[in-house]
Amino acid sequence: MKTGYKKGKARQRRELAIRVGFFCVALASITTLTLIVVFLFMEGLPIFSKVSVQDFIFGKYWYPTDDPAEFGILALIIASLTVTAVASAISIPLGVMTALYLAEVCSARIREWVKPIVELLAALPSVVIGFFGMVVVAPFLQDIFGAATGLNLFNASLMLAFMSLPTICSISEDAIFSVSKELKEASLALGATHWETIWRVTVPASISGISTAVILGMSRAIGETMVVLMVAGGAAMIPGSLFDPVRPMPASIAAEMAEAPFRDDHYYALFATGIVLFLFTLIFNMVAENISHKYRQVGAATL
Amino acid sequence: MKSKYFGVLVLIMVLYYTTNAVWAGNIGIKGSTTVLPIAQKVAEAYMKEHPDVKITISGGGSGNGIKALIDGTTDIADSSRFIKDKEVKQAVENGRYPVPFAVAHDCIVPVVHPSNTIDDITMEQLKDIYMGKVENWKDIGGPDRPVVVISRDTSSGTYEVWHTKVLREERVFPGALLQASNGAVVQAVSNNKNAIGYIGLGYLEENVKDLTVNRVRGSEETTLNGTFPISRPLYMFTSGWPEGDALNFINYVIHPQKGQKYVSEIGFVPLY
Numbered sequence: 273m274k275t276g277y278k279k280g281k282a283r284q285r286r287e288l289a290i291r292v293g294f295f296c297v298a299l300a301s302i303t304t305l306t307l308i309v310v311f312l313f314m315e316g317l318p319i320f321s322k323v324s325v326q327d328f329i330f331g332k333y334w335y336p337t338d339d340p341a342e343f344g345i346l347a348l349i350i351a352s353l354t355v356t357a358v359a360s361a362i363s364i365p366l367g368v369m370t371a372l373y374l375a376e377v378c379s380a381r382i383r384e385w386v387k388p389i390v391e392l393l394a395a396l397p398s399v400v401i402g403f404f405g406m407v408v409v410a411p412f413l414q415d416i417f418g419a420a421t422g423l424n425l426f427n428a429s430l431m432l433a434f435m436s437l438p439t440i441c442s443i444s445e446d447a448i449f450s451v452s453k454e455l456k457e458a459s460l461a462l463g464a465t466h467w468e469t470i471w472r473v474t475v476p477a478s479i480s481g482i483s484t485a486v487i488l489g490m491s492r493a494i495g496e497t498m499v500v501l502m503v504a505g506g507a508a509m510i511p512g513s514l515f516d517p518v519r520p521m522p523a524s525i526a527a528e529m530a531e532a533p534f535r536d537d538h539y540y541a542l543f544a545t546g547i548v549l550f551l552f553t554l555i556f557n558m559v560a561e562n563i564s565h566k567y568r569q570v571g572a573a574t575l
Numbered sequence: 576m577k578s579k580y581f582g583v584l585v586l587i588m589v590l591y592y593t594t595n596a597v598w599a600g601n602i603g604i605k606g607s608t609t610v611l612p613i614a615q616k617v618a619e620a621y622m623k624e625h626p627d628v629k630i631t632i633s634g635g636g637s638g639n640g641i642k643a644l645i646d647g648t649t650d651i652a653d654s655s656r657f658i659k660d661k662e663v664k665q666a667v668e669n670g671r672y673p674v675p676f677a678v679a680h681d682c683i684v685p686v687v688h689p690s691n692t693i694d695d696i697t698m699e700q701l702k703d704i705y706m707g708k709v710e711n712w713k714d715i716g717g718p719d720r721p722v723v724v725i726s727r728d729t730s731s732g733t734y735e736v737w738h739t740k741v742l743r744e745e746r747v748f749p750g751a752l753l754q755a756s757n758g759a760v761v762q763a764v765s766n767n768k769n770a771i772g773y774i775g776l777g778y779l780e781e782n783v784k785d786l787t788v789n790r791v792r793g794s795e796e797t798t799l800n801g802t803f804p805i806s807r808p809l810y811m812f813t814s815g816w817p818e819g820d821a822l823n824f825i826n827y828v829i830h831p832q833k834g835q836k837y838v839s840e841i842g843f844v845p846l847y
Contacts, residue, residue: 335746337729347749411766420721420769423752501755506728509749517752527755531608531730533635538730 312550316543319343328544334508334519336528336538343541347508349548351425351518354511355504356494358429359436363493364486366433367440371482374441375448376470387445394438402502405431410503419515421505426514428504432496436489443488447481448474480567487560491553497522521549602820604632606640606653609732610809613679613828614653616837621827628820644814645669650821652812655681655732671814678828679835680844682776682806683736684793686761686783688768693717695787698804701741704771707748712769724751725763725772733757737773740805757842773805777842798844809843 319328323343331344370390374383409430410422419426451474459469475482505517506527525542532538604614611634618630635643640652645666658666658673666673685701687693693716703709704722713719726747727734738744754760757778764772765782772783776793779785785793788804797803817825828834835845 333749335729337734338746406762407766414767414769421723421752421767423763423767502759506753506755507750508753517750519753527728527753528730531634531728533639 309550312543312546316540316545316547319537319540319544322537323541328541329548332510334524336532336541341537343537343544345521345524345541345545345548347510348519348521348524348545350510351504351508352494352520352522352549352552355425355428355432355500355518355520356490358425358514359432359493360486360490362429362433363437363440363489367437367485367489368444368482370437370441371444371448371485372470372475374445376466376474387442390438390441392438393434394442396435398435398496398498399502401431401434402499405499405503413515417515421515421517423503423505423517424515425504425511425518428500428518428520431499431503432493435496435499436493439492440485440489443485444478444482447478447485450481451477480564483563483567484560487556487563491556491560494520494556495522495549495553497526501526521545525549600629600820602628602630602651602824603649604630604651604653604811605635605643605649606651607637607655607732607809608634608730609655609681609735610653610678610811612841613809613838613843614651614811616841617828617834618824620833620837621824625820625823628824630824641673641812644673644812645671647671647814650813650817651824654810654812655735655807657808657810658812666814673812673814674816676811676813676825676829677808677846678811679809679838679846680798680806681732681736681809682793682795682798682803682844683733683740683773684776684779684785684805685771685773685788686764686779686785687771688764689782689784690768691717691784693786695790697789698741701788702743702745705737705742705747705751706745707750720769722771723767723769724748725760725770726751726753727757727760727773728753728755733773733775736805736807740807741773775842776844777839795844799846806844 323331328343328345329349330346331342332346333342333344334347335342374387374390378386405427406423409427413419413422413424413427455473455477456469459473460466464472500520501523504520504523506519506523507517508519508524509516511518525545528538529542532542602618604618611632614632618632622628622630637652637654637656640649640654641658641662643649644652645662647669652673658675663673685696691712693712696715700709700715704715705724705726707724709715709722711719712722724747726737729738729747734747738747752763754763754772757774760772760774761778761780761783764770765780774783776795776798787793791797791803793803793805798806811825811828813821813825816822829846831845831847835847838845
């Protein structure tokens with residue numbers, strides 16, 4: 273009787289210890305992330321005592337080391353957005369259609385082979401993709417399309433599409449694959465063809481998962497640094513065509529931070545660029561969260 | 576008698592070790608980001624030979640380095656330009672007399688793709704190209720191809736030379752492709768037959784073609800005799816004639832077989 277009581281006490285204590293332990297771990301990671309955000313804002317906000325927010329975001333000229341310096345990141349913002357948009361235009365159709373093929377059309381054996389290969393693409397280091405863009409794609413674009421330089425918006429978008437493709441494909445495939453058999457069987461039983469079932473039943477049922485995949489892929493593209501640093505060209509101007517060089521925000525931060533004097537205006541401006549970038553990815557992730565809640569299927573077909 | 580000698584010996588030894596401990600202090604180096612790699616490389620080698628000496632190096636730009644020297648917060652100031660009159664005056668007011676040591680030369684050569692037929696370019700043409708006024712190579716006697724301008728990130732020391740010597744403080748036009756390193760410029764130029772870029776002399780490779788500027792080819796010789804227009808000496812300044820470790824270090828930097836060897840290794844032009 274007594275030992276049983278003791279055992280119960282010990283178990284309770286252990287439960288408590290585990291609960292506290294997990295709480296501490298969770299707290300540590302959340303605190304670290306919060307502190308990083310606080311640091312980002314602390315190091316970025318001082319620039320706005322020199323430049324107004326409006327001039328910073330809508331200023332067309334980025335000459336951070338001139339005297340007097342100009343800190344306008346409109347060209348960088350537009351570069352980031354266009355690169356992401358073009359990359360998405362390439363990777364979303366490819367990714368989602370590949371996912372549909374893998375989940376619905378192809379045989380189980382092909383799926384077993386192809387899916388790991390697609391996921392393996394995600395393991396390619398970005399610097400390798402960047403190098404590929406630099407030495408293979410850039411000369412190709414110059415020779416075939418007659419672009420003045422192969423290091424341009426299109427090249428960067430293509431490489432980013434490669435990078436976000438595995439994310440989009442793999443997550444959408446999971447979503448599509450998890451659509452319950454009952455739904456599909458019901459559709460087929462009602463006389464719908466395979467294609468009609470895919471288009472009218474499977475895709476709508478998994479749309480929340482697909483949207484999440486798309487947005488996660490896009491936020492990977494907008495935050496990617498190495499690839500755009502290597503292949504986007506790095507000209508801080510508003511692009512006039514697909515083949516103009518651009519300078520997305522992450523590339524600018526990575527290239528200049530090393531040589532910007534500590535706590536100088538330039539340093540603050542780079543952190544402020546980081547804030548803008550952070551806000552963009554934050555918005556992307558919030559939209560993804562929102563969509564996955566809004567279109568969440570009640571019942572079997574949820575991701 | 577014997578004990579007396581012994582006492583003197585002890586005294587000498589004590590003196591030796593204590594003064595040594597005092598001398599074996601730190602050398603602080605601060606200033607130009609252009610000179611920074613030289614200071615780092617040479618300091619590493621120096622510390623390997625003299626493990627008792629600690630050298631701390633920081634960047635911050637030539638102006639900041641000289642300011643630190645004036646305030647007495649650094650032993651050696653790196654600078655990619657000569658000290659200004661105003662700065663000398665401030666230093667003297669603080670009771671410090673800056674002494675310059677040229678430690679290396681910086682020589683920046685314009686490079687194009689090997690297939691480009693242009694061999695020579697003038698400083699004015701370079702300026703026009705980098706301001707975006709020349710859009711086709713045929714405007715300056717080359718083939719009928721668009722000009723792709725490749726520049727360095729505006730915070731690099733190499734850009735600084737270009738900015739003062741070639742652009743004469745004018746801005747590079749926004750359409751220029753900015754690359755993060757000398758190596759990246761070589762890579763970009765060698766892959767693009769329309770491109771023009773500029774690199775430190777030490778980074779010149781077979782797969783790009785260097786242009787003569789005003790008919791002078793950039794080389795160690797033309798840099799040292801001052802005929803190549805896009806070059807400059809790099810300095811280390813000390814406050815007063817250096818003593819102790821600072822003197823040893825400066826001597827090490829300008830030693831032909833020691834410091835200067837590293838200078839050419841990292842792409843600068845050595846003094847001799």
